[in-house]
Amino acid sequence: MAELLKQWIPNVVAYKTRFFQSLTQTMQMTLRSGAIAFVIGLALGVLLTVWKKGGIRPNAILYRILNIIVNLFRSIPFVILLIFLIPFTRMIAGTAIGVKGALVPLVFGCVPFYTRQVEAALASVNPGKIEAARSMGSSTLGIIFRVYLHEAVPDLVRATTITAISLIGLTTMAGAVGAGGIGSFAINYGQNQNHQDIVNVCVVILLIFVSLLQFLGNLISHRTTNRGLFAKGDQK
């Protein structure tokens, strides 16, 4: 087995410590920034939905401000955002390089995208359900948690999957600030040293990552849709 790997992907085997290190870095960046972006994006998506005209707490001014900020950060390409945020990152994380330094720009790059996805997922909740909840005297928080977030779970799972996949894409660029990860491994050890086998393995690894995420996302979203259809076998 080892012989075979040495024959097929000699450079990956030669740099295997680096290779596994970069895998860990990618995982760390995705999970940590993903967790933070999940909370912030969910909160902002809820705020946009609530403040929107016709929302349960309409507020034209706050809605517009948040809307503009989200659009602003969405329109900046990630590589530019990385360097643009360096001073801010230093302030918050103490450093602008390495995995730690990449977290802030990754969150900034991911949150606006996720916010829009959450907003779209919540918009798919039938307004009639909101009205029914209002007629039952549900408070604003009650409606957010017990109707919006509860009924939109399958759509939110889909949105989270898409965002997580695009976040993996972003982490590969974080190599530009020395955060390491699969992206920088592919460039520094693969492309720059003319080791095509390294590039190929990186592509396969990313493909597996993304496929796994998509599979998991589909599974959860399927399971949470109309649970009744799965609970009993008496339905067609």
Add this chain to the structure above:
Amino acid sequence: MIEIKNLSKTFTLKGQNIDAVRDVSLTIQDGDVYGVIGYSGAGKSTLVRCINLLETPDSGSLRVNDSDLITFENGKLLYGASRTPMKEKQLNAMRRSIGMIFQHFNLLDRSTVFDNVAYPLKYSGMNRKEIKDRVHEMLQLVDLTDKRDAYPSQLSGGQKQRVAIARALANHPKILLSDEATSALDPDATESILALLRHLNEKLGLTIIAITHEMAVIKSICRHVAVMEDGRVVEEGNVYDVFAHPKQDITKHFVASASALNRVDKLLHDDSPLVQVQPGELLVKLLFSRDSVGDSVISQISRDFNVSINIVLASVEVLEGSPLGGMIAIFKGTEENMHGALDWMKAHHVEVEVLRRG
């Protein structure tokens, strides 16, 4: 009791003002089944949403269940004699005292029947056991105890509306607002939901306010009715009186829409052989109400005035336990006898209209 006074609500849509409700005043007694009928866009839905303050009226006042008066001014809700702005908590408490059901049921699709009915009970200070008992009581009331663990997607339309009714009544409100609750249901389900509403009204003394565009709903369950057109209540009162003696064109329209006699217009329009009259014959429309003698009129005039009567169409319905109906008939006899017969009927509270002369 619900007292609505001088209520108005205007929406602004794309710079245009739409007066959804214009200066409406209504009083609805406890235990009544009150219908609001009108075409879509007449403002009936907005009016009813003003009662549980889902819509904030622009002006007017409202008193529900002997609570303090709520006055509306420039989109503000002023509570009581001190006219203090209403807080969200007060508003939510008031909404909990009024149940509401909808055309499309609006159940939570990802919750079971049990959880849907429990929705208004959770976080309201009741413990688990109390909630469980109350949900069970409600499901018994709507006869759905066997579906407590089902999801809405596994239920029929009528069953969904039953769940919605159980949910709306879970807090034991005295008032139920029904917004086109049977409009999306098939005839059988409509009949069973109307029967349930009637039962709830009789058993619990529940006050029901039912919005509809269907005369059949008004006839089936309502005791009082308001006819709305263009944001105004154009006719209001006891169902029998309003429909036995409609004054406004729109009311006449609704009455006609539900009556088989309406078909005569089409027959006349198509010049059907059924409504052809020979010289010396009259095509007449007779309308009977509870003051008229009904069928004995016909035998009496044919005997006393020697007029032969050929019935083309006839329809009788029972509103609030009293007959209301009419017929289209061709009268044949001498000019003098026929007029004598018509005059005699008029004197006996039969409304007479000559549609065609031979």
